[in-house]
Amino acid sequence: MNHQRVTLSQLGEFDEVVDVRTPLEYAEDHIPGAINAPVLSNEERVLVGTLYKQSPFDATRVGAAIAARNIAMHLDTTFAGRPLNWRPLIYCWRGGKRSGSMTAMFNMIGWRARQLEGGYKSYRHSVLEALHTLPAQFRFIVLTGPTGSGKTRLLQALARAGAQTLDLEALAAHRGSLLGALPSRAQPPQKAFDTSLVQVLHGFDTTRPVFVEAESRRIGAITLPIALVEGLHGAPCVVVDVARDERVALLLEEYGHLLNEREYFREQLHKLTPLHGRERIAAWCQLLDEDRRAELSEALVMQHYDPAYARSTRKHFEALARAPHFTFHPMSADCVEEARSLLAQLESTVQTSDFSSR
Numbered sequence: 001m002n003h004q005r006v007t008l009s010q011l012g013e014f015d016e017v018v019d020v021r022t023p024l025e026y027a028e029d030h031i032p033g034a035i036n037a038p039v040l041s042n043e044e045r046v047l048v049g050t051l052y053k054q055s056p057f058d059a060t061r062v063g064a065a066i067a068a069r070n071i072a073m074h075l076d077t078t079f080a081g082r083p084l085n086w087r088p089l090i091y092c093w094r095g096g097k098r099s100g101s102m103t104a105m106f107n108m109i110g111w112r113a114r115q116l117e118g119g120y121k122s123y124r125h126s127v128l129e130a131l132h133t134l135p136a137q138f139r140f141i142v143l144t145g146p147t148g149s150g151k152t153r154l155l156q157a158l159a160r161a162g163a164q165t166l167d168l169e170a171l172a173a174h175r176g177s178l179l180g181a182l183p184s185r186a187q188p189p190q191k192a193f194d195t196s197l198v199q200v201l202h203g204f205d206t207t208r209p210v211f212v213e214a215e216s217r218r219i220g221a222i223t224l225p226i227a228l229v230e231g232l233h234g235a236p237c238v239v240v241d242v243a244r245d246e247r248v249a250l251l252l253e254e255y256g257h258l259l260n261e262r263e264y265f266r267e268q269l270h271k272l273t274p275l276h277g278r279e280r281i282a283a284w285c286q287l288l289d290e291d292r293r294a295e296l297s298e299a300l301v302m303q304h305y306d307p308a309y310a311r312s313t314r315k316h317f318e319a320l321a322r323a324p325h326f327t328f329h330p331m332s333a334d335c336v337e338e339a340r341s342l343l344a345q346l347e348s349t350v351q352t353s354d355f356s357s358r
Contacts, residue, residue: 004103006089006114008122014089014114020098021120029191031091031123032199037074039067039098060097067101074102075109084110091116091123124191127198131225134201140166141346142232144214144320145240146309148247148301150330151213154240157339158211164204166212171196174220175254176213193222214313233316237323238342244301246331251297253331262288272304324349 011017017034019026022045026036040048044066052059082088088106090113092098099115106113116122143151152169159165169176172193173185188196204210214237217229242250266285273281280303287296314320326342 004107004113004115005095005117007117008126010114011089013087015087016089018088018090018102019120020090020092020102025093025120028189029124029195030120032195034091035078037078037102039070039092039102041070063097064101067098071102071105082111085112087112087114089114089116091119093119094121095119127194130198130201131194132227134198135225135228135231137206138201138204138231139209140232140235141209141211142214142235142237142317143211143240144237144313144317144323145242146247146301147305148251149240149242150246150250150328151240153330153335154328154339154342155211155213157335158342160336161339161343163339163343164208164210166200166210168197168212168215168224169219171200172219172222174222176215176219180220187220187222190222194225197225197228214317216312234318236319237317238346239320239323239325241325241327242330244298246329247301248294248297249331251301252293255297256293276304
């Protein structure tokens, strides 16, 4: 049945991509655009796997029966309306029995179904390879500045002004700082983040710069690929300057929801005890308990975020010392107009600075 197997390079030849792995496997990551039609459910896969340790024959027999019932159910529901000339590409974990059984059944029906050689593992390998090679193709411009500088707002404004932007915090569903978890959205699994990042990178024009925020290696629970981190650390920078009162106001706006979840906020503050000591943490917790939001925000800016920024950014970003400064007003001004002003400023210096180099 080798004629029914195709490689990842032929992905664009098919009408639809069908992931027959379990819902849990699919949720962790999948080929973009693929639909999930499990041949085994989460529980059924565990059952068959446990049985296989006792008797491979019995596990295969039971698994085949379960798979046949599930494929029949998908034929009566998910795929009931597919036309005779439909061409699906089917994959499982490594191109084995799960995708093979559905591919064989579909071809008996008359559809020109094909099985992905190597399954999801081959796709995952291609993602890891892309994460290793793609970052070197781009000229990044890194927005630096301590927490509360409005770098994310400036990045979003640059996108609306027509610039190419890479919003890593949006992809990671996290603002990057200790208190950066988003209240309405959990972080994606690492593999799903990697897939999303590759998709974004593939969409960029390599002849134009890509603006991105300065990030550490980790954004919450997500780890950035080494090639990207190295590319950012060596890239030209722009230092975003924001007045202290605007930074405090911005932090209050963006992290205000945490002040309504005081126990969680207190837990996060206590994680900083090794860095700041019990006395300072106690003072911050008192401000939290007394609902002195502006004072707490200013204390975090001055005593935690700014020193942390000075330690990490100056150490890692090679071009920071010669980076131009840009005064930004994230709370009051027209952010898109300010973004256009930054683009004009960089355009005027592109021939005589780091911004003209790859």
